[in-house]
Amino acid sequence: MSVPAFGLGTFRLQGQVVIDSVSTALDLGYRVIDTAQIYENEADVGQAIAASGISREELFITSKIWVANFAKDRLIDSLKESLQKLQTDYLDLTLIHWPSPENQVPVEEFMGALLEAKRLGLTRQIGVSNFTLDLMKQAIAAVGAENIATNQIELHPYLQNRKVDEFARSQGIHITSYMTLAYGEVLKDPLIQQIAEHLQATPAQVTLAWAMQSGYAVIPSSTKRANLQSNLAATALTLSDADMALIATLDRGHRLTSPKGIAPDWD
Numbered sequence: 001m002s003v004p005a006f007g008l009g010t011f012r013l014q015g016q017v018v019i020d021s022v023s024t025a026l027d028l029g030y031r032v033i034d035t036a037q038i039y040e041n042e043a044d045v046g047q048a049i050a051a052s053g054i055s056r057e058e059l060f061i062t063s064k065i066w067v068a069n070f071a072k073d074r075l076i077d078s079l080k081e082s083l084q085k086l087q088t089d090y091l092d093l094t095l096i097h098w099p100s101p102e103n104q105v106p107v108e109e110f111m112g113a114l115l116e117a118k119r120l121g122l123t124r125q126i127g128v129s130n131f132t133l134d135l136m137k138q139a140i141a142a143v144g145a146e147n148i149a150t151n152q153i154e155l156h157p158y159l160q161n162r163k164v165d166e167f168a169r170s171q172g173i174h175i176t177s178y179m180t181l182a183y184g185e186v187l188k189d190p191l192i193q194q195i196a197e198h199l200q201a202t203p204a205q206v207t208l209a210w211a212m213q214s215g216y217a218v219i220p221s222s223t224k225r226a227n228l229q230s231n232l233a234a235t236a237l238t239l240s241d242a243d244m245a246l247i248a249t250l251d252r253g254h255r256l257t258s259p260k261g262i263a264p265d266w267d
C-alpha cells in the first residue's frame with residue numbers, strides 16, 4: 001500500500017467547474033483524485049467519476065474528514081455520507097483534514113475512529129493532514145506509524161517544511177505536498193523559469209517534478225485542459241542534481257494556508 005505520486009486536487013472547485021475538471025483529467029489519464037468533505041464537491045466528483053465509466057479498481061480516491069465530524073460517534077457516519085456522495089463503497093485514503101481546534105476532540109479519539117473505519121473496510125488507508133511534529137507523534141502513539149499512510153501538508157519551493165519531512169521519513173510516513181505550485185506563485189520565480197527554459201518544460205512541470213523527485217506525492221488542481229495535460233507530463237521529467245540543489249535554495253518559510261482558529265502552532 002502506498003500513496004500514488006501524482007493526482008488531481010479539487011479544492012475551491014464546485015458544480016460544473018469541478019465536474020469538467022475531473023472529467024477532463026480522467027480523460028487525459030489521471031486516476032487519482034483528492035477531495036474533502038469541506039470542499040462541498042464530493043457529489044460532483046462522484047458524478048464525474050460515474051460518468052467516466054472507469055472501473056473503481058483503477059481509481060485512487062482520497063477524501064478528508066472535516067473537524068466537525070471528529071467525535072467517535074460521528075466520524076464513521078460522516079465517512080459513509082462521503083462514500084454515498086462519491087458513489088463508492090470505499091475510499092483508498094481517508095485523512096484527518098486539520099487537527100482538532102483547541103484539541104476539542106483528542107487525537108486518540110479521532111485516530112481510533114479512523115482506524116475502525118479502515119477495519120470496517122470503508123477506507124483502504126488512513127492518514128493525516130496539516131499535522132505538526134508534535135501532532136504526528138500523538139497520532140503515532142494512538143494508532144502506530146504503520147497505520148498512517150501520509151501527512152498531507154503545504155509544501156512547495158517557498159515552504160519546504162524540512163522538519164516535518166525529516167520526521168515523517170524517519171517513521172516511514174509518506175508526505176503529500178499540497179499547493180505544490182504555491183497556487184501559481186512559484187511559476188513566476190526567475191530560477192524556476194530559467195530551469196524550465198533550459199529543459200524545454202513549463203515552470204509547473206519543473207516544480208511538480210522537483211516535488212516528486214524529492215519523494216512527495218503531488219495533487220495539483222486545474223480548470224484548464226492544457227494545464228491538466230502538461231502537469232501530468234511532469235511525471236516524465238527528470239531534474240539534474242544541480243537543478244534540485246538550486247530549487248532547495250528557494251525555501252523561505254512562505255506559508256499560504258493557515259486558517260485562524262484551525263491551524264496548529266506550526267513547526
Ligand SMILES: NC(=O)c1ccc[n+]([C@@H]2O[C@H](COP(=O)([O-])OP(=O)(O)OC[C@H]3O[C@@H](n4cnc5c(N)ncnc54)[C@H](OP(=O)(O)O)[C@@H]3O)[C@@H](O)[C@H]2O)c1
Binds near residue numbers: 008010227
Ligand atoms: N489538506 C489541505 O488542507 C489542503 C489545502 C489546500 C489544498 N489541498 C489539496 O491540494 C490541491 C492543490 O492545491 P491548490 O489547488 O490549492 O493549489 P495548486 O495546485 O498549487 O495551484 C492551483 C492553481 O495553479 C494553477 N495552475 C495549475 N496548473 C497550472 C499550469 N500548468 N500553469 C499555470 N497555472 C497552473 C491553477 O489555475 P488554472 O485552473 O487556471 O489552471 C490554480 O489556480 C487542492 O486542490 C486540494 O486537493 C489540500
